[in-house]
Amino acid sequence: MVVLFILIPFVLLLVLNLPFKFLNARIAFWLSVVLFSTQALFVLINSLFAWSNYPAVLGQFLIFKLWLDPLAFIMLFTIAIVVLVSLLVARSTITTEKRSFNFINLLLVALTGMNATVLVADIFSLYVFVEITAVAVFVLMAIEKNKFAIEGTFKYLVLSMFASVFILTSIAFFILACGDLSFSEIHNAFLANSNIILLNFAIGLFLCGLFIKCGVVPFHGWVPDAYSEAQSAVSVLLAGIVTKITGIYVLMRLFSSVFVLKGSFHNLIMLIGVISIVFAALAAFRQDNIKRMLSYSSISQVGYIVLAIGCGTPLAILGAILHFFNHAIFKSLLFVNAAALEKKFGSTDMSIITGLGSQLPVTSVTSLVGLLSTAGIPPLSGFWSKLIIIIALFNAQQFTYGWIALLASVLTLAYFLFMERNIFLIKTETAPEGSDGVPFGIKFCEILLAAITIGVGLGFPFILNSQILQLKGLLY
Amino acid sequence: MKNELVLFLIIFIPIIGALALPFMGRISTRLRNGVSFTLVVLSFLFSSFLLPTALSNQSIAIVKYFPLGFNFILSADSLAVGMAIVVSFISALIILYSFDYIKHYENQNEYYFMVVLFLGAMMGLVFSGNLILLYIFWEITAVTSWRLIGFFRRKEHILRADKAFLVTVFGSLLMLLGFIRMYQETGSFDLSTIKQVIKLHPISDLTIALILAGIFSKSATLPFHTWLPDAGVAPSPVTALLHAAVLVKIGVYVFARIFIATIPLAVFWQTAVPVIAGISALICAGAALVETDLKRIIAYSTISQIGFIFLGLSIGSPIGVAGGLLFILMHGLAKAGLFLCAGVVEQNAKTKDIRQLGGLIQTMPVTALSFLFCAFSVMSIPPFGGFFSKYMVISGALETGHLVIAAVFLFGALLTILYLLRAFNMVFLGEIKNSSVKEGSFIMLLCVGLFAILSLAGGIFIQYPNAVVQEITRQLFSLR
Secondary structure, eight states, X not given: OTTHHHHHHHHHHHHHTSSOTTOOHHHHHHHHHHHHHHHHHHHXXXXXXXXXXXXXXXXXXXXSOBOOOHHHHHHXXXXXXXXXXXXXXXXXXXXXXXXXXXXXXXXXXXXXXXXXXXHBOBHHHXXXXXXXXXXXXXXXXXXXXXXXXXXXXXXXXXXXXXXXXXXXXXXXXHXXXXXXXXXXXXXXXXXXXXXXXXXXXXXXXXXXXXXXXXXXTTSOTHHHXXXXXXXXXXXXXXXXXXXXXXXXXXXXXXXXIIOOOOHHHHHHHHHHHHHHHHHHHHHHHTOOBHHHHHHXXXXXXXXXXXXXXXXXXXXXXXXXXXXXXXXXXXXXXXXXXXXXXXXXXSOOBTTTSOSOTTTOHHHHHHHHHHHHHHTTOTTSHHHHHHHHHHHHHHHTTOHHHHHHHHHHHHHHHHHHHHHHIIIIISOOTTOOOOSSOOOHHHHHHHHHHHHHHHHHHHTHHHHHHHTGGGSTTSOO | OHHHHHHHHHHHHHHHHHHHXXXXXXXXXXXXXXXXXXXXXHHHHHHHHHHHHHHTTOOEEEEEOOGGGOOEEEEEOHHHHHHHHHHHHHHHHHHHHHHHHGGGSSOHHHHHHHHHHHHHHHHHHHHBOBHHHHHHHHHHHHHHHHHHHTOSOOHHHHHHHHHHHHHHHHHHHHHHHHHHHHHHHHSOSBHHHHHHHHTTSOOOHHHHHHHHHHHHHHTTOTTSXXXXXXGGGSOHHHHIIIIIISHHHHHHHHHIIIIITTSOOOXXXXXXXXXXXXXXXXXXXXXXXXXXXXXXHHHHHHHHHHHHHHXXXXXXXXXXXXXXXXXXHHHHHHHHHHHHHHHHHHHHHSOOBGGGOOOHHHHOHHHHHHHHHHHHHHHTOTTSHHHHHHHHHHHHHHHTTOHHHHHHHXXXXXXXXXXXXXXXXXXXXXXXXXXXXXOOOHHHHHHHHHHHHHHHHHXXXXXXXXXXXXXXXXXXXXXX
């Protein structure tokens, strides 16, 4: 039954493209809204076991196997929320009928790809669906057809292709070493300890590819261009979920439960994570475009997740998953704020848009929620996931990394305070007069995401106890 | 059960009520002002309701267990209840004063929201029985005070607010590191559990140092003190709230909570903390002597006086601890009074520079007299309240044989007298430089006068606060 997560978006995509007059962007928009919110609600209401127990009638026709575990379960929820937000933002930022229709179609492709990525159980299908998602996003990024957007897309495309080459080569080595590409077979091969040199070489290659896809320092060159030059709604999608699913989810899945790693790989991943945290935070200080600053902040926060995955203990992985979810939510929130600013003032340059607090009350307050959560200030959601990651690092005796990860929060707070001060707080005579108000769709997204951030933050111990830890196998 | 409910209400009435204030403000400003005052007064009344139970040494606690040690534990002992009463009482008066002070400015909804939320978070912090819960409330106070310092939205104000926020957050992150290390060493974030485990093996010095760094940053003690004088750009009720009554006392309270009520401080720290406090007290007293901005003088004075509280609490003798606790009350009353007087002066004379002020006693006699009374209490002139607390603190130092430290602090007390008299002299005495200055409004004068009278009454009727403080100290030491 799990296959419905892939089939329904795919079928909807086909139906929307049937040659009927009445299938316009409006219909497509509402159908997609229903689909995305249904996915979120179903995950929220139905327990994991209910899903696994359905008979897998449809699944047996597929050439690849699907599985649904707690990790995938949380991912499906995150995907649904962010995709829904991106769609709502697009409704007010993409104005022409034709483009809007194309956007929705591509969004459905991306959704299909991401849902499948988290559900497949073998490494080759994983690669295929990652690429499907990526291709949809390439086109989405270039949908504006201006020079800079194309430049950003091109950078992403080229680097992503490099990553693909690494990953494909690595998959070839896995075939050599294991004979089969399903997660369980690869895991068994590691346990059996045969061909260990070949396997480690394959892991190394895979890791190179994944680092590019995650956009961690020093492989981050494409991230700021891609995030900042894309259309607002696409930035939300890209920064909120796509890079995370195609990069970090894969890293999380393979390196926490499929591969059995040597200590040096753990150290390498943790090192890359810490470098990302610190360097990207420092680089964020130098940005005067809000979207570029958010991009660097994103790299820095992704560093936390990578660091936790590198640590590899069950508690660290739990922290990584929670930070994944929280970061997807509050970074989407911040990009939606940027979209609101861009919509109203036509600019994301912090030297132009300044002193706007009184004009944009909702954006001002919600961006505060987003940035405080990113900086890990309690009681917001970001605090808890960072705290778990840091406790896990300390438990694993990684004291240096723990210290750096915790104290880097000050850097995060510092550059965000700069942003908040410039854009919203200070009073200037030169504050620009915007066009008409922020559209309802964007406001709704801002409030929704801020509410999730605050709600998860306030109720975290309760949610952890009653929901997350009930997903068996997440924390052993 | 009844007491538990009251305990819950003390914290969550202001926090949840604060959320509604901005919406009330859109309907009617009077409603909003009245409700925010009521919320704080309710907190005060409920805290007072708990006092007899707490003094009779019965435990009141709400305990709910969660995974990973993130337990929700609120517990009310006499120390917590006493602190809550002091804080909520002073806050209530400050809110009353704000009615007239803040009505001339924009963003009033935000102001009342932040002040009441601040108080709620402070109440939560006071009653927290779990380090993570304590940290959460601690940071909420940091966020609210960040917005309160940057209340007037000019660039230099917001820069200073950001500075205060970053310094205190840096300190609190160090403290969180200390908490996590404590968790590693004892296996729990719960203070009661830590207290049991600690008897078997002591906490490492690095952990203590990290927690102290957080406490010092919040209490604006050297070397983290620079944010506090800069925070004087805030509206006056806020500076009073931040400097005098609440914010800097958070650090002091947490010190008492962790290092007196939970972990006995090792001998090394019983000397180290007073030394740091002494340096802090002297340097900032010196700074107060040369400063020309009235609010900055009082702010430096606060840092200097906080040093005395740390001395009393860390020196390890019951009379010192009792003196330190009494000091929190007396200093809170007197310093809040001083800041509110400075607010009256600033608002009516349109300047805080003491060189441009003079002779104000003729045009604003009530303010001048109140300022003098409060200043006497801070200077610890008998029979004002401040005298008894400072006397007890210093005799605590002498009792444990720290003669040099006691002498240093006595010198600090002398400096206190000098800089406060200098400030009073330049602002209120001498020739009139600006004759158009009028006296403040009735409500503002009422609050200022009340603080002055309470500073005097606290000294004359010293036996009542002293009895409570002695009982708290007895419980703190007997529970070891």
